[in-house]
Amino acid sequence: MTLEDVQDSISSIVPSFRLDGRIAVLTGGAGGLAVTLSKALVAQGAHVALVDLNQSVVEQAANELIQWAQSQNINPIPNISAWSCNVGDSNNVDSCVAQINEYYNDVADLLIHTAGYCQNFSALEYPNEKAAALVNVNLLGSYYISKSIAKSLVDAGKPGSLILIGSMSGVIVNDPQPQVAYNISKAGVIHLVKSLACEWSKYNIRVNCLSPGYIATxxxxxxxxxxxxxxxxxxxxxxxxxxxxxAEPKEFVGSILYLASQTASSYTTGENLIVDGGYQCW
Structure with a gap:
């Protein structure tokens, strides 16, 4: 066996976590988890479109990400951009995704959807309008952004990986804080992932969920x-x-890169990867 044969053999077995040329849409782009994940994506060669509700805040996050890449001597620095979007508004989502695709002159093929929020109200005292608003953003927003990205991929005949951020709260009930709307929204995200994975597998679009435990953002x-x-x-x-x-935010990087990689997780779809330090075991 020649050296070339050995190298070919290794490359066919050991997956690559490089994301060169990939276009990643990272929602909640100015949040604590996203700031760390965005660095990992850029370090692996992905172009990154940061998406958040506040344009000035997400632009600052994008500028800081570029400065970080420069400090790490990453060359060339992938194309980093900033976009404002309310993920709970389907029309806003479709418009934002279309603008991102036009900006990159290609179709985004990687989604890491971290946007969402939590509120603590007892179930009997929860204002109905607040509960509805939270579920709209956390659950329907996850559907809107996934659908918009997937439509573009299907039209382009391009494979992709969609990663939604769920929570251990989707499979257990947190204590002591009462957060019924958050819990049901994340349980919905987990089953949304399974449903979309089944529907979109024929398009070579994988859909998975990462469910973190408590994060020290x-x-x-x-x-x-x-x-x-x-x-x-x-x-x-x-x-x-x-x-x-x-957990520290960096402890979720490996899971995200695994789910994003077209070789490492090529047979993984519809999965809910729970990374919670063992919380649900007790």
């Missing part, structure tokens, strides 16, 4: 540090995690 750390009951809440959460700590 800058926002979470701020809340814990400034809320009178923050430290007690953190202690309660961590006491129920076998690893006994919250």
């Amino acid at each position: 800058p926002l979470t750390k701020h809340v814990i540090a400034n809320d009178p009951s923050g430290q007690e809440l953190q202690n309660t959460w961590e006491s129920k995690i076998p690893i006994h700590r919250m």
Whole structure:
């Protein structure tokens, strides 16, 4: 066996996590998790379209990402752009995706959908309009952005990978905070992924879900540090995690790159990958 044969053999077995030439749409693009994931995408060669509700905030995130890439001597730096979009508005979503595709003169083939939010109300006291708004953004917004990306891929005859961010809250009930609307929205996201994966497999579009546990994002750390009951809440959460700590955003990079890779996860679709430090085991 020649050296060339050995290299060919290795490359056919060991997957690549490079994303060169891929166009990634990253919603919630200015959030704590997305900031870390965007660096990983750029480091792996993907062009990144950051999408968030506030244009000025997401533009700042894009500028900081470019500065980070320059500091890491990434050359060439992939094309990084910033877009404003309300994912809970289907027309806004379709318009935003169309503009992204036009800007890149291609079709985005990778979605990492982190946009969403949580509220804590007891079920009996939850204002109906607030519950409806949350489910609209977290669940229907996940459907709108997935559908818009997928339509473009189908029209272009191009394969793709869609990764929705669910939550362990979609399979368990968090304690002590009451968050019924968030829980049902994330449970819906998990089953949405399964439904879309089955429908779109014929188009070579894979749809998967990453469900994190508690994440020590800058926002979470701020809340814990400034809320009178923050430290007690953190202690309660961590006491129920076998690893006994919250996750750092970088600990989800490997899962995202696996699901994004066309070789590493080529046979993975409709999956809900729970990364929660073992929380649901107890």
